[in-house]
Amino acid sequence: MANNLNSNNPNVEYEYRRRRNAEEMRHQVISFAISIFLTLVAFGAVYAGFDKWFVVPVILLLAVVQVIFQLYYFMHMGNKGHEAPQLFLYGGAIIGFSILLGFLTIVWW
Amino acid sequence: MHVEQPYTPKTWPESPERATLEGKNKFLGFWLFLGGETVLFASLFATYLALKDKVPNPATDVLAKDLFELPLAFLMTMLLLTSSITSVYAIYHMKNYHFKKMQAWLLITVLLGLGFLGLEIYEFYHYTHEYGFGFTTSAFSSAFYTLVGFHGAHVVFGLGWIIALMVRNAKRGLSLYNAPKFYVASIYWHFIDVVWVFIFTVVYLMGMVG
Numbered sequence: 001m002a003n004n005l006n007s008n009n010p011n012v013e014y015e016y017r018r019r020r021n022a023e024e025m026r027h028q029v030i031s032f033a034i035s036i037f038l039t040l041v042a043f044g045a046v047y048a049g050f051d052k053w054f055v056v057p058v059i060l061l062l063a064v065v066q067v068i069f070q071l072y073y074f075m076h077m078g079n080k081g082h083e084a085p086q087l088f089l090y091g092g093a094i095i096g097f098s099i100l101l102g103f104l105t106i107v108w109w
Numbered sequence: 110m111h112v113e114q115p116y117t118p119k120t121w122p123e124s125p126e127r128a129t130l131e132g133k134n135k136f137l138g139f140w141l142f143l144g145g146e147t148v149l150f151a152s153l154f155a156t157y158l159a160l161k162d163k164v165p166n167p168a169t170d171v172l173a174k175d176l177f178e179l180p181l182a183f184l185m186t187m188l189l190l191t192s193s194i195t196s197v198y199a200i201y202h203m204k205n206y207h208f209k210k211m212q213a214w215l216l217i218t219v220l221l222g223l224g225f226l227g228l229e230i231y232e233f234y235h236y237t238h239e240y241g242f243g244f245t246t247s248a249f250s251s252a253f254y255t256l257v258g259f260h261g262a263h264v265v266f267g268l269g270w271i272i273a274l275m276v277r278n279a280k281r282g283l284s285l286y287n288a289p290k291f292y293v294a295s296i297y298w299h300f301i302d303v304v305w306v307f308i309f310t311v312v313y314l315m316g317m318v319g
Binding site for chain 2: 010011014017018021024025028029032035036039042043046047052055056059060062063066067070071074075081084085088089091092093095096097099100102103104106107108
């Protein structure tokens with residue numbers, strides 16, 4: 001890493017890394033708070049007893065948003081060196097979604 | 110350089126989980142495995158949605174809306190979600206080369222995971238004994254137990270994995286040999302939480318809505 005920092009002083013590099021880790025940790029705590037909030041909204045929407053055709057799309061959307069937070073903050077999928085994980089996970093997600101659509105079309109049609 | 114050589118916080122590399130060839134390979138292979146897991150769980154979700162409320166006698170048999178209760182699903186969700194952030198803390202301390210703090214946060218993660226597992230066992234027991242809702246009761250019950258049970262089995266495996274790592278490395282301390290192991294286990298634990306987000310939405314919340 002020293003090459004990217006224009007410094008050969010190990011203390012400077014160490015301080016920089018610690019601070020960056022701490023900042024990343026702060027982002028993760030914020031995304032945890034957002035996840036809790038999204039969960040509360042989803043459970044609240046069902047508890048309040050809104051119309052089915054309103055609630056189902058909303059809670060599915062909330063789930064997708066929450067999963068994106070998990071993948072990008074908790075599992076670091078946006079960090080550098082994560083091109084292969086993105087390929088694998090999105091590849092899996094696309095295949096999985098096709099299976100879902102296929103099943104539902106065959107069974108419900 | 111030996112992989113088990115002792116480090117200090119200052120000499121500890123930036124991405125210890127990928128500092129060795131073994132670590133790089135673990136990282137790559139594990140994400141490929143998670144891609145496969147995504148397909149596996151998508152198939153189970155597809156099966157569940159296709160067979161939801163498909164019972165021999167819809168007038169008298171137990172349906173999703175009779176079965177699920179919000180408070181229990183909510184409590185389980187909170188436990189698993191919190192265990193996700195505690196394992197993030199563990200990896201944060203791993204990156205700062207604080208072995209003791211990492212172990213402490215992993216222990217909290219394990220306890221939360223055990224709490225979740227206990228509630229799930231209670232839930233299945235409750236359904237089988239008070240509703241007569243067993244694995245072979247209906248197509249709906251089989252699909253439900255297969256999907257949620259598969260997730261529960263992942264929780265069991267994840268707990269065993271993290272406990273094994275904690276015990277095995279308790280006296281060893283952090284090294285480039287075990288850093289990738291801890292990292293990969295934490296990614297697995299987050300993936301379990303990702304699957305649960307869809308389970309509580311698709312199975313419990315959509316089941317309550319009808």
